[in-house]
Amino acid sequence: MTITKEQNGNALTIFLSGRLDTTTAPELESEIKQDLEGIKELTFHFGNLEYISSAGLRVIMSAQKIMSKQGTMVVTNASEEVKEIFEVTGFSSIIEIR
């Protein structure tokens, strides 16, 4: 998995590519812990994300919990397969997906 970040003031976009799974999720989790302070708008760009498992969902949920308190969060460009996983797990009703 590759994580790329773009910050513009208090808006942060995180581009993920590859696989967000048990092996790679801890890496994203520690990045998020460092970076979310003071962020008001968080965007996850999933355009090149090929795969997500429950370990990845866990990190996305923790990010949403943080952002619900301090601003907004949105997931963009997810593939149909990833969207289906968001649907099945009820994530699509609590996370904004564009």
Add this chain to the structure above:
Amino acid sequence: MKELTIQAVVENLDNVIAFVTSFLEEMDCPLKEQMSIEVAVEEIFVNIAHYAYKPETGMAHIVCKEAEDDVAIEISFEDNGMPFDPLAKADPDVTLSVEDRPIGGLGIFMVKKSMDDVHYEYKDGKNIFTMRKNLTRVNN
């Protein structure tokens, strides 16, 4: 049929996924099903790696095969660890708000939702978990 016996540690997840993916490719598994099968394999294997032999480690035996009726694939996992039925746990409430939802607990639920059949038994000192996924393969 393809079989793999491998040490049940999270570091072997990539090897397990590569093993299952090569089977799915041989089976001409549609991409649509491939990701949900990979997710289910990850959840079950990681579960074994985390809990079956805790605090030690042990082996997992994985068998991938085509169902007899030719329209599905079956993957089974065996370990000699502590008896544990992953299907016994109640499903998480996926309608809770962001504040009330626990961060995790979705793994087995995703397996149940994405597979067409799941089955667990404890037999001869082994946990045996089997799952079946129907394929939407178009016959020529």
